[in-house]
Amino acid sequence: MKKLSERTAVWLKVTPQTPLLLTGKTAVSNFQQSQSHISGGTLRGAIGSKLLRQSRQAFEALFADEEPYFGNGYYGNGSPIWPFPLTAQSCKRYPGFVDESGEEKHGVIDLLADDFAYDMVSDPMLFADLLPMSRERLQSNIGDWFMIERLDIPKGLNPEKCPDKKAKPGRCAICCKPLAPINGTYFAAIPKPFNSDKVPVARKTQVAINRARAVAQHALLYTQERLDVVDQGAFYAQVSLPTDKVAVLAAAIEGTFYIGRGRSKGNGRIVIQIITPPEFPSIAGRLYDLNSRLKGAFQPYAKAQPDKVSAQMPGTFFSLTLRSPAILHHAGRPLRVPTSQMLNLSQATHIHPVRAWARLDNVSGWDSAARLPRRRELAVRAGSVYLFWADETVDPVQLQAELERLELNGIGAARERGFGQLTVCAPFHYADLAGENK
Numbered sequence: 001m002k003k004l005s006e007r008t009a010v011w012l013k014v015t016p017q018t019p020l021l022l023t024g025k026t027a028v029s030n031f032q033q034s035q036s037h038i039s040g041g042t043l044r045g046a047i048g049s050k051l052l053r054q055s056r057q058a059f060e061a062l063f064a065d066e067e068p069y070f071g072n073g074y075y076g077n078g079s080p081i082w083p084f085p086l087t088a089q090s091c092k093r094y095p096g097f098v099d100e101s102g103e104e105k106h107g108v109i110d111l112l113a114d115d116f117a118y119d120m121v122s123d124p125m126l127f128a129d130l131l132p133m134s135r136e137r138l139q140s141n142i143g144d145w146f147m148i149e150r151l152d153i154p155k156g157l158n159p160e161k162c163p164d165k166k167a168k169p170g171r172c173a174i175c176c177k178p179l180a181p182i183n184g185t186y187f188a189a190i191p192k193p194f195n196s197d198k199v200p201v202a203r204k205t206q207v208a209i210n211r212a213r214a215v216a217q218h219a220l221l222y223t224q225e226r227l228d229v230v231d232q233g234a235f236y237a238q239v240s241l242p243t244d245k246v247a248v249l250a251a252a253i254e255g256t257f258y259i260g261r262g263r264s265k266g267n268g269r270i271v272i273q274i275i276t277p278p279e280f281p282s283i284a285g286r287l288y289d290l291n292s293r294l295k296g297a298f299q300p301y302a303k304a305q306p307d308k309v310s311a312q313m314p315g316t317f318f319s320l321t322l323r324s325p326a327i328l329h330h331a332g333r334p335l336r337v338p339t340s341q342m343l344n345l346s347q348a349t350h351i352h353p354v355r356a357w358a359r360l361d362n363v364s365g366w367d368s369a370a371r372l373p374r375r376r377e378l379a380v381r382a383g384s385v386y387l388f389w390a391d392e393t394v395d396p397v398q399l400q401a402e403l404e405r406l407e408l409n410g411i412g413a414a415r416e417r418g419f420g421q422l423t424v425c426a427p428f429h430y431a432d433l434a435g436e437n438k
């Protein structure tokens, strides 16, 4: 097998010069909706077709052998943004990070660690095979384990504000309303998590002209959505590519590009730049912080039932958070959770998936080379989160190096079109998000 080159992550800033109409969603009758992000496939198509017009050679310099993986471009107001993880929850009544806008928002929390800790202490047999060290202790004590109450009470929760005057998990720390997942929106992470702006969308209803009679035609009334993003924010996408192709990419993105539909009406002109990548803590630091957070989540149970629950765990936990949808297949069937083998880690048999927060969605797209729609398929939704456990036999230093590579390579199929990009041990899962409340 050919050894793969080392990859580098490069960030692209895509600045629209005219409005965009990006159709990924199916156009229903005469209402054309725009997708709110630029898919990796669209960027790849725009750059690839421009190079092909130059020469076969120019095209192959970037795309032959190991392809670049163009990630999805998400709209940010000055910095890269990420889809909210499915583990994120916010107040049902006043969702969002507390910020300077003056709008009432009650903050965001992440439940990865608390969900996992509660699952494990309330149904330890689920994990008995994964944590052999505790199996005997688990079996001798199993009787009353299922009665354990959830103990992850949010910091600062004021019982006086709750209907029954009792502080409970799953409630907003400020107003005691239930927490709900955050769907379909994005957050910026640099330097601290904050709410990203929504993509401005304009809708225009027009009447098409009957060419033969040169008058407006009744049945041809249609509405078009456009992303009205000129002179506002930009789209940010990560590209992972072999290190020796970075210069080739930099040359390839010079000039202007056209993406999406309605180009004859002036839509879709963009310029692309390479920007300095956002600074992220090292994988080693992230692993340490996530594992500390997980231990912390067991603490309330260990304190309540010291003879049964321990906050000490052997081995190393790591999480994978999808920044874009992932297409995972095994033996021709779609998977919701990747197998350890799919992660390309050398000690796969000692690495176990322990918990997933993941959903499957239909995806489709347009193959511009074939001028045909792509086959619809099932993909795991962006924001899905997986928690894996590497047992004590796994060398932590080697694991770190391999996780670094995994973050650059992504998982699953169609990675060249932006699928399967992920963050290892995303700081979102251990950062003090609720601290933003104060």
Ligand SMILES: [Zn+2]
Binding pocket: 091, 092, 093, 094, 106, 172, 173, 174, 175, 176, 177
């Ligand atoms: Zn609230």
